[in-house]
Amino acid sequence: MAFNRIKIPVIYHGKGTLKELKSFRHQRIFIVTDKTIWELFGKKISKYFKKQEIMVFDEVEPDPTDTIITKGGDLAREFKPDLILGIGGGSVLDAAKGIFFLYEREDKTLYDMSPFTFFKLGKKSKFALIPTTSGTGSENTWGIVVTKTGTGQKVPLGSYEVIPSTVILDPNLPLGMPPKLTAETGIDALVHAVEAEINALNNDFTEALNLHAIKLLFKYLPVAVQDGSNEEARQKVHNAASLAGIGFANSSCGIAHSCGHSLGGVFHFSHGISVGVMLPYILEFNKPECENKYIDILEALNVTDSKDPTAQLVMMVKDLLKTVNLPTSLKEIISEADWKKNFEKLIEFVVTDQLNAFNPRAAEEEDFRKIFQYAYEEKSVDW
Ligand SMILES: NC(=O)c1ccc[n+]([C@@H]2O[C@H](COP(=O)([O-])OP(=O)(O)OC[C@H]3O[C@@H](n4cnc5c(N)ncnc54)[C@H](O)[C@@H]3O)[C@@H](O)[C@H]2O)c1
Ligand SMILES: [Fe+2]
Structure with missing residues (x-):
């Protein structure tokens, strides 16, 4: 963790920038989202990935639990994507970061995440995030907030390596x-x-x-x-x-x-x-x-x-x-x-x-x- 270093993704911003998905050259895409978002934008997103294999994990709920993130991580480990793409509000983006971490490091659990350790993430897949709410800024942060199953306590975790490489900020997504x-x-x-x-x-x-x-x-x-x-x-x-x-x-x-x-x-x-x-x-x-x-x-x-x-x-x-x-x-x-x-x-x-x-x-x-x-x-x- 270094407070004198600023790491930011490549950010596409402005109306209509969702179409940048067309230029993504990955072959196996693991999409992390929730049911509402997939209903709203699923068709639009899928249209950009006609030639690729996609797997949609839409089970994220507000304030995601360690259980749901671990489930997503297990599915990603089976699917073996070369891109993990999170699209949704802060809950989805946080879950996607946790899933990316668990997929890249099969020897780790969620609570091993730490801003003080270098995990060499990104060897298997790229990571991209698309926010649909205008609030958390999670697409640019190294933190995630996880709800502990059982107690319900919200725990901040993080790693600099879960800052995605690409972010799309299309204001058409929060418009509704x-x-x-x-x-x-x-x-x-x-x-x-x-x-x-x-x-x-x-x-x-x-x-x-x-x-x-x-x-x-x-x-x-x-x-x-x-x-x-x-x-x-x-x-x-x-x-x-x-x-x-x-x-x-x-x-x-x-x-x-x-x-x-x-x-x-x-x-x-x-x-x-x-x-x-x-x-x-x-x-x-x-x-x-x-x-x-x-x-x-x-x-x-x-x-x-x-x-x-x-x-x-x-x-x-x-x-x-x-x-x-x-x-x-x-x-x-x-x-x-x-x-x-x-x-x-x-x-x-x-x-x-x-x-x-x-x-x-x-x-x-x-x-x-x-x-x-x-x-x-x-x-x-x-x-
Ligand atoms: N990692 C970070 O840096 C960070 C920072 C702040 C907050 N958080 C966490 O983010 C979570 C909150 O995220 P949030 O405020 O974005 O809400 P959220 O992701 O929990 O979403 C709330 C609801 O809004 C719906 N929704 C999302 N986009 C929509 C759209 N465009 N149209 C209609 N419905 C839509 C979702 O389906 C969901 O039901 C909390 O768990 C919080 O702790 C994380
Ligand atoms: Fe916040």
Whole structure:
């Protein structure tokens, strides 16, 4: 793992770039997807591979488990592809990365994946990803999020070698996303860009991407949610999500994501809802370390005269969440009984999240208890 090296795929971007699949010269293609996506785009994709052997693994579900990824890995090992192609949302792309790893290294299990080891992947197959949501940026990242069968805990794993060689960013694919999915995935992208921008690992390269992604998302996400057929907004949000992917993969997310992983694991909210609702509180918690960064973000958003940059940015994030119909507090989406019943599980999950180590301000168990409680009650973090 080297924080001074940036690895990005060849990226085809823009309307109609799906047709680049025509130029793929591979003979045996293992496609990783889910049932919805294959129903929407299966015919279109298959038409590009008339002369090749394809096998479609469409069993991925949101927040993929180790069991399903291992099943895909076993099927790939039998099929012996020379290309693994993932097409779908972040869940599918993460599953495809896990399957690529398991296919390339038959002697390994998923949990052997590590950013600190060189696995010599890519000897048997090439790897390409096509996102159909505009959010996770997973197509450009070295991480995957795996749900542990049994406990339901979401665990981040990764390897630099699962960054694909090719990505296609065709805004026609997310064009049909319903408003709720557009909002949830787009807010995930915003949380990536903001958390990466305020991180100590942020650098000149990621800063350019993060700030531009933030700018694009504030401007175009509300348009894409309100009018999904607006092609300009769709393209800008799709690009922003991918830029933010490169941004956070080469800086880091922080505890909006740790808290989000735990909320997703315990209450099964979508990833975007989970990280989005936490962002305002995490901005407040990080204030002692990050206020200068908040000023940079506000400048990128053309706000130059703020007397209280933290309060201003928190207000703008909450306004954006409200505009795209997402919650700004946990009490809006969790009953008091469920909250009390599951609170300890939430804490158990959050304190072991690997991203805690990368947050700009150290957070202890006591902090997480208070942050979650304040986010439940919509109180400003004040310590
Ligand atoms: N690896 C990373 O770097 C990274 C980063 C952030 C999030 N994640 C993970 O990604 C997952 C979330 O991914 P996501 O937010 O993209 O959602 P998702 O992949 O879980 O998809 C959600 C739903 O949207 C449907 N869908 C996808 N594209 C569609 C389209 N164009 N039209 C209609 N329906 C469509 C899917 O079939 C699915 O039912 C989580 O598991 C999260 O932990 C990974
Ligand atoms: Fe995320």
